[in-house]
Amino acid sequence: MNEIANTAALREPCVPGLFSEEEGARLHGARCNCCNTPYFPRVATCRNPSCDESRIVPCTFGGEGNLWSYSVADFPPPPPHRYDQPFVPYAIGVVDLDSGLRVVGQMVDPAEAMQVGARVRLVIEPIHHGDGKAFTSWKFKLL
Amino acid sequence: MQEVVVLGVGMHRFGKTGDAIVGEKSVTELCRHAVDMAMKDAGVSWKQVQAVSAASSRFSGGKGWGLNGNDIVEDFGCTGIPVYNLSAGCAAGGNAFNIGYSLVAGGIHDLVLVVGGEVMPKGMIQTSGVEDANDPEYLRQRCVGMPGPAFWATLARRRIFDYGTTEEQMAKVTVKARKCSESNPFARFQKAVSLDEVLASPYVSNPLRLFEICPVSNGAAAAVICSKEMARRFTSKPITVATSAVATIGFDDALPRSLAGPVPSGPSFHTEAKSAVMKAFERSGIGPRDISFTELQDNTCYYELAFPEEWGLCEPGEAERLLEAGETAPTGRMPINPSGGFVSFGEATTAMGVFQIAELTWQLRGQAGGRQVPDAKVGLAQTNGLGGNATAAILKR
Ligand SMILES: [Zn+2]
Numbered sequence: 001m002n003e004i005a006n007t008a009a010l011r012e013p014c015v016p017g018l019f020s021e022e023e024g025a026r027l028h029g030a031r032c033n034c035c036n037t038p039y040f041p042r043v044a045t046c047r048n049p050s051c052d053e054s055r056i057v058p059c060t061f062g063g064e065g066n067l068w069s070y071s072v073a074d075f076p077p078p079p080p081h082r083y084d085q086p087f088v089p090y091a092i093g094v095v096d097l098d099s100g101l102r103v104v105g106q107m108v109d110p111a112e113a114m115q116v117g118a119r120v121r122l123v124i125e126p127i128h129h130g131d132g133k134a135f136t137s138w139k140f141k142l143l
Numbered sequence: 144m145q146e147v148v149v150l151g152v153g154m155h156r157f158g159k160t161g162d163a164i165v166g167e168k169s170v171t172e173l174c175r176h177a178v179d180m181a182m183k184d185a186g187v188s189w190k191q192v193q194a195v196s197a198a199s200s201r202f203s204g205g206k207g208w209g210l211n212g213n214d215i216v217e218d219f220g221c222t223g224i225p226v227y228n229l230s231a232g233c234a235a236g237g238n239a240f241n242i243g244y245s246l247v248a249g250g251i252h253d254l255v256l257v258v259g260g261e262v263m264p265k266g267m268i269q270t271s272g273v274e275d276a277n278d279p280e281y282l283r284q285r286c287v288g289m290p291g292p293a294f295w296a297t298l299a300r301r302r303i304f305d306y307g308t309t310e311e312q313m314a315k316v317t318v319k320a321r322k323c324s325e326s327n328p329f330a331r332f333q334k335a336v337s338l339d340e341v342l343a344s345p346y347v348s349n350p351l352r353l354f355e356i357c358p359v360s361n362g363a364a365a366a367v368i369c370s371k372e373m374a375r376r377f378t379s380k381p382i383t384v385a386t387s388a389v390a391t392i393g394f395d396d397a398l399p400r401s402l403a404g405p406v407p408s409g410p411s412f413h414t415e416a417k418s419a420v421m422k423a424f425e426r427s428g429i430g431p432r433d434i435s436f437t438e439l440q441d442n443t444c445y446y447e448l449a450f451p452e453e454w455g456l457c458e459p460g461e462a463e464r465l466l467e468a469g470e471t472a473p474t475g476r477m478p479i480n481p482s483g484g485f486v487s488f489g490e491a492t493t494a495m496g497v498f499q500i501a502e503l504t505w506q507l508r509g510q511a512g513g514r515q516v517p518d519a520k521v522g523l524a525q526t527n528g529l530g531g532n533a534t535a536a537i538l539k540r
Contacts, residue, residue, distance in 0.1 A: 071296030071348035081288035103403035
């Protein structure tokens with residue numbers, strides 16, 4: 001498994017277009033140039049009701065942030081989630097990125113290591129394997 | 144505006160597919176039972192019903208299109224009356240009540256049947272099943288694997304961080320709820336549980352345990368509502384609808400419902416619920432201090448602690464102390480979910496908003512038996528659902 005996971009050529013995003021890892025882990029989102037609201041995934045128009053003019057420009061988010069809260073998936077979640085057998089419980093973080101985006105994502109580290117307020121970094125990692133490929137998603141890693 | 148009253152309510156006891164309570168009953172059968180009971184309670188016949196406002200289920204009945212109100216009309220007799228099928232996730236029952244209320248209050252109809260019923264698929268509630276990258280719910284499940292309990296658990300974890308809430312305190316909410324359900328003949332679970340039993344149940348999503356979240360259930364509830372004018376023909380002691388309100392989520396909500404949102408400036412986590420409740424207070428002129436008891440959406444014990452604080456029923460961080468002092472029990476100063484709540488019933492999603500109206504009515508009439516809130520004068524009901532929907536209603540005697 002680890003060998004597959006570490007071979008870049010066999011890594012494939014679980015949903016295409018949402019993120020990339022070629023130049024470091026990045027989420028493909030947008031920002032409104034008028035009210036500065038960040039969005040992920042991308043939106044067509046600004047959704048902030050107090051924004052005067054929607055001026056959406058594509059941008060990416062990555063880097064570091066703070067763990068606002070977290071929970072643990074102690075039972076296998078229903079489809080459309082997919083996971084490797086046997087199921088291993090994983091932590092889910094709600095992270096405030098320094099760039100102003102609050103985003104949810106799986107945590108790389110075990111649940112016991114979690115602490116509200118911890119510093120974390122966005123990474124792209126496999127969430128499940130199949131067809132000889134490692135399907136990736138964005139996750140957070142404790143610093 | 145006409146004044147609106149609740150004339151009669153009914154319910155089918157909640158259960159799980161295949162058990163001794165609901166067995167293999169269809170959603171129409173469950174609804175038939177609840178509607179029959181509500182009409183008998185009201186003393187009205189089917190022919191007197193002028194319109195149906197039904198919660199629209201995504202899971203069962205309704206010819207696969209969520210036309211649950213049409214199923215009711217077909218079942219009771221095609222009198223040609225208008226049917227409104229309301230879709231709002233778990234808030235659909237509350238939405239159906241709001242539309243029924245609005246139709247009567249606005250003078251469009253004098254007597255309306257409100258109904259919600261559900262036969263739920265097993266296990267955690269899944270997404271639509273369509274792999275659509277434009278559906279944020281699909282993306283959240285596919286990319287993160289974060290079903291409902293994981294969402295609630297992040298909120299609970301943050302409360303533990305903010306207020307020092309203990310796992311014992313979280314578990315005591317369930318102990319209190321299940322004690323109430325002992326005397327509720329409509330509850331799925333009618334047996335008390337001990338603190339040790341709750342704490343021995345496995346985590347579903349740490350820090351929330353199996354006994355601290357509501358399972359999915361099958362069940363149905365119905366209410367016959369009418370104008371106060373018309374009610375004189377049927378009863379001398381109607382329960383008055385002080386108000387009914389609907390709201391949706393605010394842009395500044397503090398928790399991302401899909402994948403992400405801006406880091407919020409404010410601390411409010413369920414702006415749709417708070418907004419609906421605040422609207423209800425404002426429109427009725429009834430404040431938090433006037434409420435005799437509250438039925439709120441406790442998908443998880445966490446909500447019983449957080450919601451009363453968000454709505455001004457008590458101070459932030461005070462809920463645990465009130466719980467432990469017995470103040471949230473039916474006999475306390477701030478009774479919460481005397482019915483036993485979702486934790487004791489399980490959630491038959493679209494039935495819940497109507498289920499709350501039935502409990503409020505029984506409480507205000509003094510018919511709630513062992514779970515009766517002494518001298519209940521005013522009751523508050525609240526639901527919230529997928530899509531950022533919420534409802535609130537205030538009933539008074
Ligand atoms: Zn904007």
